[in-house]
Amino acid sequence: DVKVTQSSRYLVKRTGEKVFLECVQDMDHENMFWYRQDPGLGLRLIYFSYDVKMKEKGDIPEGYSVSREKKERFSLILESASTNQTSMYLCASSFEREGRETQYFGPGTRLLVL
Amino acid sequence: AQTVTQSQPEMSVQEAETVTLSCTYDTSESDYYLFWYKQPPSRQMILVIRQEAYKQQNATENRFSVNFQKAAKSFSLKISDSQLGDAAMYFCAYGTQGGSEKLVFGKGTKLTVNP
Numbered sequence: 001d002v003k004v005t006q007s008s009r010y011l012v013k014r015t016g017e018k019v020f021l022e023c024v025q026d027m028d029h030e031n032m033f034w035y036r037q038d039p040g041l042g043l044r045l046i047y048f049s050y051d052v053k054m055k056e057k058g059d060i061p062e063g064y065s066v067s068r069e070k071k072e073r074f075s076l077i078l079e080s081a082s083t084n085q086t087s088m089y090l091c092a093s094s095f096e097r098e099g100r101e102t103q104y105f106g107p108g109t110r111l112l113v114l
Numbered sequence: 115a116q117t118v119t120q121s122q123p124e125m126s127v128q129e130a131e132t133v134t135l136s137c138t139y140d141t142s143e144s145d146y147y148l149f150w151y152k153q154p155p156s157r158q159m160i161l162v163i164r165q166e167a168y169k170q171q172n173a174t175e176n177r178f179s180v181n182f183q184k185a186a187k188s189f190s191l192k193i194s195d196s197q198l199g200d201a202a203m204y205f206c207a208y209g210t211q212g213g214s215e216k217l218v219f220g221k222g223t224k225l226t227v228n229p
Contacts, residue, residue: 042205042221090159103217105159
């Protein structure tokens with residue numbers, strides 16, 4: 001079974017802090033994604049990566065950066081956390097097999113910024 | 115840009131009955147994929163069912179089936195013999211073939227199953 005893990009289920013940070021959210025997958029997937037999930041807004045893509053050291057902006061990259069130094073690990077960084085970044089953050093990974101792309105999700109990190 | 119619309123923020127169904135969740139999408143592509151994901155309360159999001167646009171046959175997975183109407187750009191999910199464990203947020207998603215493999219998600223439908 002594919003396993004995607006995230007470093008924390010719950011996180012409380014203060015405004016202005018630098019926050020690191022870690023995601024690890026164990027299936028050698030090429031693609032990794034970071035989403036935020038807010039009630040009534042669904043999932044919105046922040047950043048994604050299709051290879052080591054490669055990254056592309058999603059729909060809402062402002063205020064975030066990412067790092068992918070190893071294939072299995074994709075980190076989301078909030079350089080200076082703000083209250084409007086309070087949200088649920090979901091990591092996902094995928095690979096294309098016979099053109100049938102499926103994303104596998106981690107359990108999520110619920111971040112509260114005070 | 116592709117968009118996915120789920121017009122039902124909330125739905126409810128009696129245990130053992132059938133419910134249909136609606137999803138429409140907008141795209142100018144001819145080759146793409148459609149997905150339904152399930153997110154139970156406080157649990158991990160998992161794939162329920164997947165449909166390739168080039169396939170005319172509707173996908174089925176046990177009690178879950180889709181009604182894919184390509185011309186109408188409609189992709190509804192039917193859950194038969196609903197069970198208490200089906201209670202969850204359901205997200206419809208669209209993905210293009212190849213490229214960066216990004217998915218576009220709808221806003222979700224919260225399904226309640228009444229005993």
